[in-house]
Amino acid sequence: MTKRSKIAGAGMYVPGRVVTNDDLAKLMDTSDEWIQQRSGIRERRYISEGETPALLAQRATEAALADAGLEPRDVDCILLATLSGEHDFPGTSFFLHERLDFGEIPCMDLRAQCSGFLFSLGMADSLIASGRFRRVLVVGAEVHSTGLEFATRGRDVTVLFGDGAGAVLLEANDDANDPAGVLEVRMHSEGKHATKLWVEAPGSAIQPTRLTHEMVDNGRIFPKMEGRFVFKHAVTRMPEVLNETLSAASVKLEDVDIFLFHQANLRINEYVANALGIPPEKCPYNIDRFGNCSAASIPMLLAELKRDGKVRSGSLVAMTGFGSGFTWASALVRM
Numbered sequence: 535m536t537k538r539s540k541i542a543g544a545g546m547y548v549p550g551r552v553v554t555n556d557d558l559a560k561l562m563d564t565s566d567e568w569i570q571q572r573s574g575i576r577e578r579r580y581i582s583e584g585e586t587p588a589l590l591a592q593r594a595t596e597a598a599l600a601d602a603g604l605e606p607r608d609v610d611c612i613l614l615a616t617l618s619g620e621h622d623f624p625g626t627s628f629f630l631h632e633r634l635d636f637g638e639i640p641c642m643d644l645r646a647q648c649s650g651f652l653f654s655l656g657m658a659d660s661l662i663a664s665g666r667f668r669r670v671l672v673v674g675a676e677v678h679s680t681g682l683e684f685a686t687r688g689r690d691v692t693v694l695f696g697d698g699a700g701a702v703l704l705e706a707n708d709d710a711n712d713p714a715g716v717l718e719v720r721m722h723s724e725g726k727h728a729t730k731l732w733v734e735a736p737g738s739a740i741q742p743t744r745l746t747h748e749m750v751d752n753g754r755i756f757p758k759m760e761g762r763f764v765f766k767h768a769v770t771r772m773p774e775v776l777n778e779t780l781s782a783a784s785v786k787l788e789d790v791d792i793f794l795f796h797q798a799n800l801r802i803n804e805y806v807a808n809a810l811g812i813p814p815e816k817c818p819y820n821i822d823r824f825g826n827c828s829a830a831s832i833p834m835l836l837a838e839l840k841r842d843g844k845v846r847s848g849s850l851v852a853m854t855g856f857g858s859g860f861t862w863a864s865a866l867v868r869m
């Protein structure tokens with residue numbers, strides 16, 4: 535019999551350095567008004583010297599384990615979702631592994647951009663369902679700030695992103711009387727749009743050296759995005775996959791207590807909620823304070839809401855995201 539998995543704990547961490555829209559307006563032609571109107575973002579966090587993605591991941595992991603009442607030695611496997619690897623290789627998960635006493639458990643990075651957390655949750659759920667592992671740590675960790683272009687040329691992307699990490703501890707639920715569990719996860723990709731939101735270099739496809747001086751000079755090391763194209767696909771795919779997930783679980787939209795949308799742009803989420811008739815009070819957000827933290831956004835939001843008692847034992851939570859790739863996914867979880 536397959537085993538059901540449940541979220542036993544959640545944690546989040548953001549670095550201390552606050553960067554406001556006005557701070558960015560000193561570096562590029564933008565304004566607090568433009569950014570807030572288009573995205574809902576007021577400020578974001580950036581790492582300071584000496585801080586790394588693995589450090590953010592470590593702090594989020596410690597918080598998630600404390601929430602679950604567990605120790606690193608209780609974890610059987612680590613899946614870390616990121617699009618901003620600490621180094622080219624090995625993956626960021628290994629630098630996290632180095633920081634805590636996990637023993638010799640396997641760890642791996644999963645690259646599905648802003649859907650990375652939900653893809654990892656889906657994979658972790660399958661690993662537990664198959665009986666291979668009992669407890670899987672799922673982490674989303676991003677440091678965007680060291681890869682953005684702080685000039686007017688990069689302003690469309692730069693103003694949107696921030697640094698942060700979120701983590702959940704997923705474990706087998708053997709108690710037939712405990713309804714907590716991951717009820718359904720649905721994931722999709724569409725590689726034909728891979729370059730609509732991407733960072734071209736450095737990359738192993740670039741010959742002969744992965745990175746040339748010309749690429750640096752021309753800004754091909756910075757993220758490029760067709761903003762309107764991404765927006766249009768996000769507002770179509772997110773309701774689609776959310777409906778697919780609810781229907782697969784035979785759950786009605788109105789029975790969901792809280793909708794956690796990926797924090798890419800408040801306007802995207804308002805559009806999706808409005809299209810589905812979801813009341814705003816069921817769609818909490820933290821993008822105003824943290825910007826888009828890609829794979830970390832959803833677990834960060836979940837951890838904040840759990841800490842504040844807004845997501846409780848028994849809450850029915852639907853998480854939905856869209857990202858580069860393109861990727862999109864949704865998960866329905868009874869806490």
Ligand SMILES: CC(C)(COP(=O)(O)OP(=O)(O)OC[C@H]1O[C@@H](n2cnc3c(N)ncnc32)[C@H](O)[C@@H]1OP(=O)(O)O)[C@@H](O)C(=O)NCCC(=O)NCCS
Nearest residue numbers: 564565568572648689690693761762764765798799856857
């Ligand atoms: C990026 C986004 C906010 C831009 O909003 P938009 O209304 O589509 O704006 P446009 O791209 O059409 O640009 C409008 C104008 O604002 C300018 N602009 C772009 N970024 C700007 C900024 N940060 N500050 C000021 N002006 C800016 C553009 O250059 C353009 O100027 P022009 O009319 O002179 O050419 C929006 O497209 C978006 O949110 N897309 C999805 C992004 C996303 O979610 N990405 C992550 C997915 S995981």
